[in-house]
Amino acid sequence: MTASPSEPNNEAGAVTAPGPDANRHSGAPYDLAVVGAGSAGLAGAVTASELGLAVALLDSSPQSGGQYYRHPAPALGAVRPEALHHDWSAFTGLRRRLAESGVDHLAGHHVWSVAKEADGTWTVHALTGPDGCDGAPVRIRARALLLATGAYERQLPFPGWTLPGVVGAGGAQAMLKSGLVLPGRRVVVAGSGPLLLAVAASLSSAGARVPAVVEAAGYLRYARSPRALLANPRKAVEALVHGTALARHRVPVRLRRAVTEVHGTDRVEAVTVSRLDRDWRPVPGTGRRIACDAVAVGHGLAPQIELATAVGCATRVLPDGTLGLALDGLQESSVPGLWAAGETGGVGGAELARTEGELAGRAVAARLLGRSGGAGPVAGLRRRRDRMRAFADVMSAAHAPGPGWSGWLTDETDVCRCEEVPAGRVREAVAEFGARDARTVKLLTRAGMGWCQGRMCGTAVACLAAGGATPEPSPERRQLAVPVPLSTLAALDGATDLSVDSPT
Numbered sequence: 001m002t003a004s005p006s007e008p009n010n011e012a013g014a015v016t017a018p019g020p021d022a023n024r025h026s027g028a029p030y031d032l033a034v035v036g037a038g039s040a041g042l043a044g045a046v047t048a049s050e051l052g053l054a055v056a057l058l059d060s061s062p063q064s065g066g067q068y069y070r071h072p073a074p075a076l077g078a079v080r081p082e083a084l085h086h087d088w089s090a091f092t093g094l095r096r097r098l099a100e101s102g103v104d105h106l107a108g109h110h111v112w113s114v115a116k117e118a119d120g121t122w123t124v125h126a127l128t129g130p131d132g133c134d135g136a137p138v139r140i141r142a143r144a145l146l147l148a149t150g151a152y153e154r155q156l157p158f159p160g161w162t163l164p165g166v167v168g169a170g171g172a173q174a175m176l177k178s179g180l181v182l183p184g185r186r187v188v189v190a191g192s193g194p195l196l197l198a199v200a201a202s203l204s205s206a207g208a209r210v211p212a213v214v215e216a217a218g219y220l221r222y223a224r225s226p227r228a229l230l231a232n233p234r235k236a237v238e239a240l241v242h243g244t245a246l247a248r249h250r251v252p253v254r255l256r257r258a259v260t261e262v263h264g265t266d267r268v269e270a271v272t273v274s275r276l277d278r279d280w281r282p283v284p285g286t287g288r289r290i291a292c293d294a295v296a297v298g299h300g301l302a303p304q305i306e307l308a309t310a311v312g313c314a315t316r317v318l319p320d321g322t323l324g325l326a327l328d329g330l331q332e333s334s335v336p337g338l339w340a341a342g343e344t345g346g347v348g349g350a351e352l353a354r355t356e357g358e359l360a361g362r363a364v365a366a367r368l369l370g371r372s373g374g375a376g377p378v379a380g381l382r383r384r385r386d387r388m389r390a391f392a393d394v395m396s397a398a399h400a401p402g403p404g405w406s407g408w409l410t411d412e413t414d415v416c417r418c419e420e421v422p423a424g425r426v427r428e429a430v431a432e433f434g435a436r437d438a439r440t441v442k443l444l445t446r447a448g449m450g451w452c453q454g455r456m457c458g459t460a461v462a463c464l465a466a467g468g469a470t471p472e473p474s475p476e477r478r479q480l481a482v483p484v485p486l487s488t489l490a491a492l493d494g495a496t497d498l499s500v501d502s503p504t
Contacts, residue, residue: 027499030056030104032364033124033142035111035307038066039091039350040342041148043357044364045105046097048146051365054102054500056140058109058126064098065091066150067170068350070177085177086198086238090354106498109138112482114145114307120337125495127488137488137495144337144364147308147325148357151301151343154322156191156401157415157423157460158408160262160271161297169199169298182208184294188271190214190259192399193300194239197253201245203296211290213246213253214273216280216299216405221398225390232391234351259295260287260408268293280402300399301347302459306481308344311335318346319397321459321471329382330363331356339364348392355385401459403468415464416457418450426464438462438471453478 034045037059045057057064065071069091085091098105109126116122124140153168160166165184167175169191172183186209189200200213222229229236246253254273260282261272275286302322309315314326314334324346331339339360342353359381366372409415411424429435429444438454438461441447447461448454454461462471 027497028054029121029141029143030054030500031142031368032056032144032146032361033058033122033140034146034148035059035114035124036066036148036150036342037061037064037105037107038148038150038342038353039068039094040150040344040353040357040360041066041146042091042094042098043354044146044148044339044341044361045103045357046094046101047358047361048365049101049103050097051362052369053365056104056106056124056142056498057098058106058111058124058140060108060110062107062130064095064105064107067174068353070174072178072180076180086241087350090350094354104498104500106140110482111307112480112484114147114311116311116335116337122337125492127482127484137491138498139495140498143368144339146357146360146364147305147338147340147344148342148353149304149307149344151303151347152455153298154300154302154459155297155456156299156405156408157413157457158258158260158262159410159413160264160268162414162417163262163264163268164266165264165268165294166262167294167296169195169296170301172294172296173199173202176202176206182206182294183296184268184292185209186211186292187294187296188212188214188259188273188290188292189296190216190271190273191298191300192216192401193298194395194399195298195301197239197242197246199296200251201242204249204251205245210246210249210251211292212273213251214257214259215253215255216258216276216401217399218255219398222394225394228391228394231387235391258282258405258408259297262295263289268295271295276402277404278402279404281404281407299401299459300396301343302455303344303346305340305344306478308333308335308338308340309477310479310481311338312477313338313340319393320400322396330378331360332363346389346392346396348388348395352385352388352392355381355388359385401463403463403470406460406463406468415460416445416447416450416454418452418456419446419448421445421447421457423464426461430465430467435465437465441465451483 031053032048032055034041034057045055049055111126113125122142122145126138153170167183200210259271260274263270270291272287274282303324315323316326318324325340325344327345341356341360409423413423415423425445429441435441
């Protein structure tokens with residue numbers, strides 16, 4: 001079962017965008033379309049394929065692995081790409097299974113919309129090429145859909161965060177993993193969440209000087225959930241590995257502190273680090289200046305669920321205030337025929353994502369083939385998933401932003417970078433014009449109307465609109481998950497249809 005006689009790209013099992021005449025036929029739909037080739041998507045795709053389903057695996061990247069297992073292109077000649085990864089063998093095992101499977105890996109496919117048809121099948125709309133602007137639009141038909149779209153970084157603004165040299169914590173790690181480059185020579189790592197330790201350890205091992213890891217939260221909340229800790233000893237091992245690396249490079253970890261200002265003219269020259277109270281308000285007189293030429297900052301991750309919410313999938317509020325999909329015991333969403341795995345249901349790491357992906361793959365196969373996906377394996381996967389998901393909820397609560405963080409902001413601090421909307425204008429919309437939610441603020445100030453569609457500023461705008469209270473997660477649905485040229489929408493009738501050559 002192949003999508004088309006396309007040219008292979010640089011990874012076994014992947015195919016590039018089809019030519020203009022490829023697969024223009026109304027063949028049978030795939031059994032399963034999987035969106036996202038990270039840990040969850042790979043596990044789901046290969047599991048379903050091994051159980052007998054015809055599977056299409058779509059991902060915007062030219063390589064599998066997602067954000068967690070991002071790795072250099074072969075042209076860079078990296079000798080040991082595994083040196084920058086934890087649990088690399090799990091990924092290579094999935095990649096081997098993908099190469100040996102019948103999965104059609106459609107690399108360079110940017111999925112911008114999914115739709116459920118009247119006959120119960122799904123249509124997946126994608127753009128092709130490195131930036132999604134090459135060739136004609138593509139449609140993939142499937143009997144079931146598995147979303148493994150991952151998450152994106154949550155950012156909280158502070159004075160100076162638009163200076164060159166300020167990058168996302170995950171962005172700094174991506175630069176290193178995929179491009180073998182550092183964001184700077186002297187990098188302060190700041191924000192909140194366990195990702196900071198991994199980023200600082202990677203940067204230090206690669207030759208950067210890390211003056212400090214600045215963690216806004218603490219780790220005492222973990223101790224309040226001893227059962228979750230004891231049930232997940234691998235997490236303690238991971239923390240020990242990162243902690244050992246930081247100790248070896250003499251990197252101090254400063255808890256209950258935040259970067260509250262970045263200094264510099266043309267780029268970062270230094271940061272001010274302030275101590276925080278329990279609500280994340282800066283304590284006056286505690287600011288300390290640290291010289292650096294880059295800042296890697298992030299306050300956790302937010303599930304990327306736009307494709308799911310656009311078709312009406314129910315969500316749940318996670319312990320850190322973000323929204324994740326509401327899923328049943330077998331990873332199916334509230335919309336029948338749509339499953340999800342990995343960070344879409346809440347951020348929990350690669351091992352949890354792989355477990356959920358395999359569980360979803362088995363569940364889809366059982367539904368479509370009319371037979372059990374293996375009672376023993378499914379029960380074991382569900383126990384493992386529940387154990388790791390419990391720890392993920394503890395982690396989410398421990399690093400949830402406190403309500404006082406907006407005290408970092410001056411009125412001149414840009415909150416929405418795309419539309420250059422400063423905090424003062426947002427506060428004015430709240431105080432003078434009665435805005436009480438992010439949507440109303442957007443209508444009054446254009447905050448969130450730019451290229452990123454609020455992914456960078458959404459959390460900040462919602463918090464400012466709530467005026468210190470707990471912000472309401474945005475219920476809005478986006479029909480387009482990524483920016484789409486008007487020419488693409490106009491050409492939908494001539495879209496390339498990808499399908500299997502014959503029914504399974």
